[in-house]
Amino acid sequence: MQVPFVELKTQYAALQHEIEAAMTKVFAQSQFILGPEVEEFEQKFAAYCQVQHAIAVNSGTSALHLALIAAGIKPHDEVITVAMTFVATVAPILYCGAKPVLIDVNPITWNLDPSQLEDAITPRTKAIIPVHLHGLMADMGPIMKVANHHNITVIEDACQAHGATYQGKTAGSIGKINAFSFYPGKNLGAYGEGGAVVTQDSALAEEVRLLRNFGQAEKYHHILKGFNYRMETLQAAILSVKMKYIDQWIQQRIQVAQWYYERLTELPLQLPYRPTTDRHGFHVFAIRTSHREMIKQALANRGIATQIHYPTPVHLQAAYADLGYGKGSLPVSEQLAQEFLSLPLYPEMTETQVDYVCEQLQQIIAKQPTVV
Numbered sequence: 001m002q003v004p005f006v007e008l009k010t011q012y013a014a015l016q017h018e019i020e021a022a023m024t025k026v027f028a029q030s031q032f033i034l035g036p037e038v039e040e041f042e043q044k045f046a047a048y049c050q051v052q053h054a055i056a057v058n059s060g061t062s063a064l065h066l067a068l069i070a071a072g073i074k075p076h077d078e079v080i081t082v083a084m085t086f087v088a089t090v091a092p093i094l095y096c097g098a099k100p101v102l103i104d105v106n107p108i109t110w111n112l113d114p115s116q117l118e119d120a121i122t123p124r125t126k127a128i129i130p131v132h133l134h135g136l137m138a139d140m141g142p143i144m145k146v147a148n149h150h151n152i153t154v155i156e157d158a159c160q161a162h163g164a165t166y167q168g169k170t171a172g173s174i175g176k177i178n179a180f181s182f183y184p185g186k187n188l189g190a191y192g193e194g195g196a197v198v199t200q201d202s203a204l205a206e207e208v209r210l211l212r213n214f215g216q217a218e219k220y221h222h223i224l225k226g227f228n229y230r231m232e233t234l235q236a237a238i239l240s241v242k243m244k245y246i247d248q249w250i251q252q253r254i255q256v257a258q259w260y261y262e263r264l265t266e267l268p269l270q271l272p273y274r275p276t277t278d279r280h281g282f283h284v285f286a287i288r289t290s291h292r293e294m295i296k297q298a299l300a301n302r303g304i305a306t307q308i309h310y311p312t313p314v315h316l317q318a319a320y321a322d323l324g325y326g327k328g329s330l331p332v333s334e335q336l337a338q339e340f341l342s343l344p345l346y347p348e349m350t351e352t353q354v355d356y357v358c359e360q361l362q363q364i365i366a367k368q369p370t371v372v
């Protein structure tokens with residue numbers, strides 16, 4: 001049996017007629033940038049996130065960049081975030097000329113460790129970006145408490161967490177201004193690049209709306225120095241169709257994860273932290289093992305594709321060496337980077353496939369009695 005890591009074709013096949021009809025409509029109208037479908041999608045996505053405003057942009061990275069600008073981040077300000085994330089969390093801080101201050105994550109949840117915040121805060125700290133890694137929301141209660149106490153803006157990097165909840169609140173509804181990605185493999189994926197900023201704050205929403213389109217209030221009247229971060233109408237039309245199914249797909253992800261939990265609990269592996277009442281979005285199902293390379297190779301030999309999210313934390317990436325964090329500075333993130341292994345997970349994955357992955361994992365581990 002072959003088990004791919006993710007598989008987008010099955011979903012397209014199921015939606016082909018609906019998506020093609022939506023695309024044909026866009027072609028017929030020929031309003032290819034910020035057409036009416038963009039606003040339609042924004043309304044649907046804002047409602048889904050339980051916020052007043054969603055502003056569609058051309059990537060999750062752009063969404064984070066505009067959220068930071070709207071939050072007032074200026075050169076030499078400090079923004080606290082984690083190193084155990086995709087570089088797109090950190091790059092937009094540098095686009096603002098601000099300084100990323102990287103802290104460690106909790107070894108159980110793998111998310112920002114709120115107990116490390118106080119020590120990282122200085123008079124220059126203007127924002128905190130918790131990342132909802134793999135679709136599990138960061139521990140927002142204590143994060144908001146510390147942030148509010150110091151009057152610091154919280155920006156959720158919800159790029160992996162569509163539909164996840166924390167104490168009943170949806171991802172994107174807790175921070176002041178928050179970012180999502182619609183990269184094709186995300187829980188809600190475009191057929192190209194896409195992202196959104198979501199917020200309850202009308203003034204910030206208006207600023208982001210201007211910034212994504214060169215600060216243009218009316219045609220050729222520019223009141224802010226902005227960017228070309230506009231969403232393409234085709235992507236909005238596709239995303240609008242897909243919005244109808246997002247909860248079904250997340251439920252399917254949760255079901256696949258549930259099959260994994262049932263079959264893997266006996267094995268000497270650390271499984272993802274599972275909130276008891278809240279919803280994990282299961283963008284990624286990662287296990288933690290000190291025998292990662294051996295297991296990854298053995299699974300590959302048996303037709304099972306895996307990935308690593310992420311093999312190198314941001315502070316140890318060559319491009320970010322100038323941030324000045326050496327090896328050993330964020331020990332939990334560094335350890336996780338060596339032990340994470342993401343198993344196949346996508347909504348259309350079958351129980352038979354999960355059975356196969358878990359049987360193979362059991363066999364591989366049984367042959368290696370020292371595996372922990």
Ligand SMILES: *Cc1c(COP(=O)(O)O)cnc(C)c1O
Pocket residue numbers: 059060061062085086088089131157159160180181182183194195
């Ligand atoms: C995907 C992702 C981003 C960036 O999104 P793009 O749409 O690829 O620009 C940012 N942060 C995290 C945690 C992500 O997973």
